[in-house]
Amino acid sequence: MKGISSKEIIAWIDRYLADPRLDSETQLRKRWAWIWMVVTCVFVIISSFVELVVLKLWPIWWFAIVFWAGYSIGFPLYRRMKRFDLVINILFSIYIVAALFAMLQSGGITTSLGFIFIGMNCAMGSMLAGNLRWTIGMFVTYCITIIILGLFQSSLTTPAYITPRVNTISFVGLSVWINACILLIVILFMKDKSRYEKSEAEKLRKIDEAKTKLFTNVSHEFRTPLTVIQGIVDQMEQHPEKWMLSGPEKIKAQSQLLLHLVNQMLNIAKIEADEMHLELIHGDICRFIRYVAATFQSLAENVRVELILNQQENPIYTDYDPDKLMHVISNLLSNAIKFTPPGGIVSLDVSRTFEKNKESVLISVRDTGRGIPEASVSRIFERFYQVPDKHDQTPGTGLGLAVTYELIKLMNGMISVESREGQGSEFTVLLPISKTTKKIADHDVSIISSETVHTEITKPKIDKKTDEPDNEQAEKPVLLIVEDNKDVVEYLQAILQKEYNLELAPNGKSGFEKALEIIPDIILSDVMMPLMDGFEMLEKLKADIRTDHIPVVILTARGDFDSKLAGLSIGADHYLVKPFNEKELRLKLGNLLQLRRKMQKHFGTLPFQSQDENTKFEPEGQFIKRINTLIEKEMGNEDFGINDICFSMNMSRAQLYRKFSAITNSSIGRYLRSFRLHKAKELLEKQDKNVTETAFETGFKNLSHFSTCFHEEFGFSPNKLLR
Template identity: 70%
Template sequence: MERPTESLLTRIDRYLADPRLEPEAQLRKRWAWIWMVVTFVFVVITSFVELVVLNLWPIWWFGVVFLAGYAIGFPLFRRLKRFDLVINIVFTVFTTAAMFAMLQVGGLTHSLGFVFIGMNCAMGSILAGNLRWTIGMFAWYCVTILVVGIFQPSLTTPDFVTQQANTISFVGLTFWINACILFIVILFMKDKSRYEKAEAEKLRKIDEAKTRLFTNVSHEFRTPLTVIQGMTEQMEKHPEQWRKTGPEKIKTQSQILLRLVNQMLNIAKIEANEMPLALIHGDINSFIRFLAESFHSLAESLHIDLIVNHEEKQAFTDYDPDKLMHVVSNLLSNALKFTPAGGRIYVNVDKSTDEDKEVVRIIIKDTGRGIPQESLEKIFDRFYQAPDKPDQTPGTGLGLALASELIKLMKGEIRVKSQEGQGAEFTVSLPLTNVANVSKDHGISAINQEAIDAGIPKTTFSSGNGGFFKRKDHLPLLLIVEDNNDVIEYLRAILEKHYRIELAPNGKVGLEKARNIIPDLILSDVMMPQMDGFEMLEQLKADIRTDHIPVVILTARGDFDSKLIGLEHGADHYLVKPFSEKELLLKLNNLLELRKKMQKQLGSIPFSRPGPNVQYRQETLFMKRLNSLIETELNNENFGINDICLSMNMSRAQLYRKFGALTDNSVGRYLRSCRLLHAKSLLEKHGRNVTEAAFESGFRNLSHFSTCFHEEFGFTPKDLIR
């Protein structure tokens, strides 16, 4: 339950709320207002006592000055942003009035306690938080005391200032000044405690931001390092094969790493005010059109329409082409990253008027997933990231923050509008100026194409890689679910000698392929578009057709929590990029060896009933269900593979792949073995003759039954009876 004081403070804050003030200033405004209210109440009470009880009517004007000051001060204090100016002017008037009152009543010795009023006003000015005014108030108070002291010898005490009145008034004002001092001390202690907590919270958030930054940077580094390390190893082993493509891939991934490092260095330069501007005067429309063309091929490969304003409207202004390139490249990369296939991205440049200033606007709008409302105000904060989704690669939290800082350097502004699920719209506004030197090519020659390429997401998936790389039917079938072509090529290089390889660009396609082809193993990334690796893994383990398939998670997320999530979803192994080739091959091979042990355990004896501690729980459940179905239909000669498929809700190919993976046997042979084992049991233990045993086991052709029986056990049914 909320305390009354908290409720009162909440109402006071609502009454004094001013969106122009920072939280710290708003807090000072609250305490200063409380001080003024308390002082006002005391003045009303004191005026009543002095005028009615002590008969001090000659100084009635002092109470009027106080009431008039507050009548003017309270409304201005609430409405004006400079509330500190209001309170200090009012207190200056009160201190001056107190000086004249002391001169009227006979000086310091018979001041009726007015000597404390100026001191109280000077201390009250502390709450406004303006050091200069506070020093000025204390100085003016000292001046008033000095003036009264100078005139003291020439002053006389009037008759209405009796000893009793002077004592009572002096004691009352003494209590008042002590209460005010206590109030100041309490506020100071509260502010000190709040400041210490705020500093501790600030340090905690900084540490969290640093930890998050280092974690995210390590995530961003892992995939490029995987390709660089892998390509280096492959070039050492097979120099001829990788002579051309190897160095190119290493260079591309190195550019990605360099871009990440440069982002952090640029942030540091901006903080140190060491980021120079290299402004040129050119047509910003031509510059943006040229820059956007670099992203067309990627947009086409992702089946996204990139629509650029092709109108020949010139928009000449001053801008830094290198910094503008980084900003626009970042915004386009993000748009491509978060826009699904079939979506659109619009790039437009126009002139406009913003707050009576002519500006050039660069608008980049997409039809992607959008940004949550709670993240819009923080999206340009350093290290901030919108709530992470499993199907997106976490960034460093520097891209948009750097873009915002670079635009500010060019005296511009960047804004965002978005609704979750309906895309986002970023607007960059630059002032329309003509100070820099004219550039004939509009700054296009200053564009660093390698820097642009490094900023383009390397998550394209070549449609030409969608089948088996090499057809070797005797090799195990491995499904690789990965959206980065360079990583795929490296994996193909180290695995194609040992496996038949099938590819999927994301979890959604991977799930469909796994259900259709029933691979022996799955090697999957986590952060992919449309469906992430964890969701795919969860659905694989919940499907009777695929719950037996060993899955190795391969990801840049190496933190402990991510590993736990993967293992909780049923991953058999968790490999963090960059990984060792030997480790990957060993883990895949160990999983296959475990499969062989499972096949021996599950497929050797029909109708086996493993105990509750069996290692292969899901596989055992499948075999129990199959065995129960076969046992029920043993005497049905028409019961066959099609009936099993219908009952299991599987296609014939899926059943064959699933059963073969579990038992290393064909389902038809297994069904026949079950029938023959049942027949053998009827002959041995239940005294049936050959005809009865054959019919009760689903055989109607006695000759065929005898032949199959001999093939299975090495002797005929008649031999068994004898």
């Protein structure tokens, strides 16, 4: 039978002593102090047997009774009471006093049978309970008992039953016991020190991770608006007549977004330095919240989310800081709208309530979005914390809710959240009503900060249609842009529409579906997008035979080395970091298309290629090899055609045409006929088949049609190969 390990014993002790009222650190102290009590109890059993049965020291039997009585009461109380430290310290105090009387009875320190060690052990054991005052008190009590013994030593007499032999045996036993206990304390101290060092190292590691994550996310938040600003400035220089009207508005909006991010960082710094102060006014808080909510109406409409405001008719007059309250309401509303899918509802409720006999303003922001995982609900107000990415969110700085929490705390309010994953979330804010500040009449504009806390998303105004002829438009390569930021999309359209037929997708899921539908020549994709991120889309594209040949350029604000390495390892052809250079983007796209043209020349001019020749164009070579194998297998079948190839390749006719054309710059029908004819030429050159046999064997049942096609392909009739 397998023995029980120390870990299993510790686990059992933790379950036995478990108390939900205690934190993990206190629970750990409770465990070690209990083990100390158990060790002491075991020793009492052994020493009582030796002293009463072996050494016949019956006059001090009362001391064993005191120990047993103490433990019989102490153990049950220790397990149940939250203040276990009081139980163990009171118990050990009794033992120290009892040890004093036992030593007085046995003739003092020199003939005390080693009972001096019992008091020392109790004082040391109190250290494990973690109460500094009690520990000091225990050691002081123990020292007082020693001083008392010293003062009375000269007047004490040694009983006859305390012989030198008995005294020596008891001293040896108790000294071994106290040293064993000291060793246990040393071991526990060293373990605690090691655990503390590991904890500190882990804490530093988490801080470093948080900083790295913060810098990464902040850089992402900054790079996207900088890309738009830089791109629009370039377009205003190149096409002033087209961009001079709309450009400044977009630059202003993106600049305000950058200002908001900077202010978030500054707010955290002010809170840490305790320099954030309230600037209160007295007024109708309902009217102010209604004003702030109205600024989000256009944002909600743009993403097809219904924003509902529910307020009582009567005004609620109270003291509040308009700038900080606007920050709180704006953060909660923007998050709710951001994480609510199209067709969802976000409601903002404001009412008067009484909590704990205090009149308060109750502000509730409720949405029908994706909700927050249960494991993350308790941590969402932590600084830098973000709900784990499930490829359906755009990461931020992890500061928004942390700043919101601190601002509400500064306003003497409270915030709580209830959420169910997949059903939505509700944030509830309670602010106390007070009326000590001077009343302010203006609640519309002057009290509201000029900072814009959200950016209205505008639809691209560039029309994809141009005055170019349809045939010229059709000759352009098809570029699929997968990007969720519409300002970035508008800029990309402006710089690329002359060279490419542009198709758009707002996220990775839509991008993958569109890529399957149209089989574009090239894809330009962001990484951080809702529903499906760019990396997941790239992975699916490269795993699908219909799209694995399409070159993909990643264009993202995630510029860290690990993200770049991840993108390239999945199969990205290039990785560009925002803000990017327009010329660099054009060159990279152009170079990829040039490589495509070399590949088309390779596969388009050589119908038969060895596997070695195709390895430099993977997976395109494998695709062509599969088609060649299918044609070889059905060479003599006149009815074998494009539909059969589509069925075997699990592709639609349009998908097959698009992919095959992208690889060979030729049609699949022409390739099929050319393949048969080259095979026929090979058979005729071997001179073991006549023209009729060769035609039938390569899928031509009409001899005249075979001769015509053969002449078109090679410039001479098949009979010329026969001698």
